[in-house]
Amino acid sequence: MSDSVQRPASPPPRPKARATIADVAQAAQVSKASVSRYLNGRTDILAPDMAERVQQAIAQLNYRPSPMAQALKHGRTRLIGLAVADVTNPFSVAVLQGAEKACQAAGYLLVLFNLGNEAGRERDAMHALSAYQLDGMILNRVETSAQLWHDAQLHGKPIVLVDRFMEGMDADFVTVDNPGVIQLALDHLQAQGFDEVLLVTEPIAGVSSRTARQQAFLRYLSRSKVLQGSVWESAAHNGPQLQQQLAQWRQAAVQAGRRPAVLAGNGVASLRAASAIHALGWVPGQELGVIGIDETDWAPLVGPGLTTVAQPTDALGQAAAQCLIERIQGKHSPARKIELPGTIIVRGSTASPKR
Amino acid sequence: MSDSVQRPASPPPRPKARATIADVAQAAQVSKASVSRYLNGRTDILAPDMAERVQQAIAQLNYRPSPMAQALKHGRTRLIGLAVADVTNPFSVAVLQGAEKACQAAGYLLVLFNLGNEAGRERDAMHALSAYQLDGMILNRVETSAQLWHDAQLHGKPIVLVDRFMEGMDADFVTVDNPGVIQLALDHLQAQGFDEVLLVTEPIAGVSSRTARQQAFLRYLSRSKVLQGSVWESAAHNGPQLQQQLAQWRQAAVQAGRRPAVLAGNGVASLRAASAIHALGWVPGQELGVIGIDETDWAPLVGPGLTTVAQPTDALGQAAAQCLIERIQGKHSPARKIELPGTIIVRGSTASPKR
DNA sequence: TTGTACGCGTTATCAC
DNA sequence: GTGATAACGCGTACAA
Numbered sequence A, B: 001m002s003d004s005v006q007r008p009a010s011p012p013p014r015p016k017a018r019a020t021i022a023d024v025a026q027a028a029q030v031s032k033a034s035v036s037r038y039l040n041g042r043t044d045i046l047a048p049d050m051a052e053r054v055q056q057a058i059a060q061l062n063y064r065p066s067p068m069a070q071a072l073k074h075g076r077t078r079l080i081g082l083a084v085a086d087v088t089n090p091f092s093v094a095v096l097q098g099a100e101k102a103c104q105a106a107g108y109l110l111v112l113f114n115l116g117n118e119a120g121r122e123r124d125a126m127h128a129l130s131a132y133q134l135d136g137m138i139l140n141r142v143e144t145s146a147q148l149w150h151d152a153q154l155h156g157k158p159i160v161l162v163d164r165f166m167e168g169m170d171a172d173f174v175t176v177d178n179p180g181v182i183q184l185a186l187d188h189l190q191a192q193g194f195d196e197v198l199l200v201t202e203p204i205a206g207v208s209s210r211t212a213r214q215q216a217f218l219r220y221l222s223r224s225k226v227l228q229g230s231v232w233e234s235a236a237h238n239g240p241q242l243q244q245q246l247a248q249w250r251q252a253a254v255q256a257g258r259r260p261a262v263l264a265g266n267g268v269a270s271l272r273a274a275s276a277i278h279a280l281g282w283v284p285g286q287e288l289g290v291i292g293i294d295e296t297d298w299a300p301l302v303g304p305g306l307t308t309v310a311q312p313t314d315a316l317g318q319a320a321a322q323c324l325i326e327r328i329q330g331k332h333s334p335a336r337k338i339e340l341p342g343t344i345i346v347r348g349s350t351a352s353p354k355r
Numbered sequence C: 001t002t003g004t005a006c007g008c009g010t011t012a013t014c015a016c
Numbered sequence D: 001g002t003g004a005t006a007a008c009g010c011g012t013a014c015a016a
Helices: A021-028 A032-039 A048-061 A067-074 A090-105 A119-131 A178-192 A208-223 A239-255 A267-279 A313-328 B021-028 B032-039 B048-061 B067-074 B090-105 B119-131 B178-192 B208-223 B239-255 B267-279 B313-328
Strands: A079-084 A109-114 A136-139 A159-162 A172-176 A196-201 A228-233 A260-264 A289-293 A307-310 A337-340 A343-345 B079-084 B109-114 B136-139 B159-162 B172-176 B196-201 B228-233 B260-264 B289-293 B307-310 B337-340 B343-345
Touching: A021 A032, A021 A048, A032 A048, A067 B067, A079 A090, A079 A119, A079 A313, A090 A109, A090 A313, A090 B109, A109 A119, A109 B090, A109 B109, A119 A136, A136 A313, A159 A313, A172 A178, A172 A313, A178 A208, A178 A260, A178 A289, A178 A307, A178 A343, A196 A208, A196 A239, A196 A267, A208 A228, A228 A239, A239 A260, A239 A267, A260 A267, A267 A289, A313 A337, B021 B032, B021 B048, B032 B048, B079 B090, B079 B119, B079 B313, B090 B109, B090 B313, B109 B119, B119 B136, B136 B313, B159 B313, B172 B178, B172 B313, B178 B208, B178 B260, B178 B289, B178 B307, B178 B343, B196 B208, B196 B239, B196 B267, B208 B228, B228 B239, B239 B260, B239 B267, B260 B267, B267 B289, B313 B337
Parallel strands: A079 A109, A079 A136, A136 A159, A159 A172, A172 A337, A196 A228, A196 A260, A260 A289, A289 A307, B079 B109, B079 B136, B136 B159, B159 B172, B172 B337, B196 B228, B196 B260, B260 B289, B289 B307
Antiparallel strands: A307 A343, B307 B343
16 A cells, blocks of 8 residues: 555655746745736836846746735635526526627636525525635625625625615626516517506516516506406426416306407416416417517427527626626715616517407 | 615615624624534533523524634635536436435535537636535636636636536546446337437537447448448537438438338437427327437427436436535545436337338 | 735644 | 644745
């Protein structure tokens, strides 16, 4: 077992260690301070030949400063956290991509936390924020109660909220223009000749984006002369119930001589609604109109294609990240709310109903 | 503009700093060393009353040791990187979830890198591996040429490959059993009465998983008495071309009195194939059989439902992470290859063709 | 212009 | 048993 001997001396476990600033200094025959200055662009206070030697030593040793050590020194890690409710939701991934771009451009590294819809893991994410000294955090999901994590826990680290707001938190908030999205959808349905709309949404449960869409929906209805509608909350695993509800609702509408359409509140709700419709043997655009918020890969494929209102996910992610980075860099201004418009993509599922 | 004044003094920007081990020591009236011992569970070498005081001080100050400082000390960060070719691919996300579970259970934090199918960003990820002193990395995509990053770059950090292997790298490799998956699919097609199969795959381009599936496909055909087939590589944005190819191929098959089916090589290929079929006005299971590797959200919704062979994504992610963690903890053994089986999910798209 | 010395938060080694 | 102290890699006053 001679290979299990542990030499207690300095470099036993890592065969090839990273080059340090000291190594560079030695190779270039200068002091660590000079190397540091070179790295920080203080070349104006450096003799050209020294800069030259340092430059070569760095290249030769393939040296990169250690962000960890830098973090220890002045509290910044150039790490940004992104906590999403559920990576499984394509919306989250799309926002991630946007945020990633902005972070990369600004020299930050994006760290993903998947909260998996579990409240407890949100606390973990907050702990990680301070433990790993992340410079800031983009938060997509959040317990609906604001009090749970006091700002004191953040140690002054900035936070930007995406998609879901929380009353009583003064943090920047980036979201799609929910009333606008609802209006796009309902204007379109109305123009196509539908007049009875069912909003299928995930359980509202205090989630701000769902509340906002529901309220915009109801407000639109209250002002419309022709549109009527109602709301159905579809929980996780009660597909049959949704299916039954859809059947009853449609029958009543048709018997009343109305033209029914379903509006799905987001991508998940769209999937549930499409599944229920599929299970009933219906075809979107045939027995009823269908429109969904959130564009998805599969929207063009089901039936004659699903009409959707796409969120500007990439822009949302970028805006959130840029917003956060400004805060990190010390911008002091009252909390902002950034609202971006959605875009309608018309397909066959909202073809004008036969009279 | 009085609020734009910058105080250059010490604690202006961060109002509330984290508690340090020194704070705890002072509050508990002991030395930092004792606190450290307490934290590392050396309570057997600690006077009970001291332990008590330290315990209280820690609770009172809400103290947590700084992973960064620990990293500086002994090179481990308890951070694991996961570099995926493309977060947009649901397969990546599913693997991520599995890996996350295992990491969480072992007290590691998973950091996601989205390579966005760009070769350059893979180098960035490798740099981050050493710069942020990640303890290891799970790699999904990799430039097809192995030499590009020499092991020297890793500074002895372990790497585990997922889904895509690279010749000449001795790293652990976790993958679905590709020949088994192909066999499941073709056995099923044959049993249903199909005898002319087109494998639609993303461009092979040296990607090991695609190569493996293609080879297994061809091998199966060469041994089968009834099945014939061919391969079509579908590139990113040439939907029309795929569509045209499908039409020609099917017509030839039918004219020869054969029963055609498409086998899509992964989720992305499934989407492309389904789109082309949709654009041709065909229905899966009607004009031709369709089966896809990778289960997707939308598989049940298109036509009579798409038959798929699901990869054990969660298990793949977990296995990869566990594997890596063993390496991190010093396990020395020759590089392993872990192969997990797939599962077939039969739906209407592979209904027996009418004679 | 350049080098020396110290501190960031931890842990490990040594004396006490 | 316990406490001072030296490192880890880096930035930066301060001294030269």
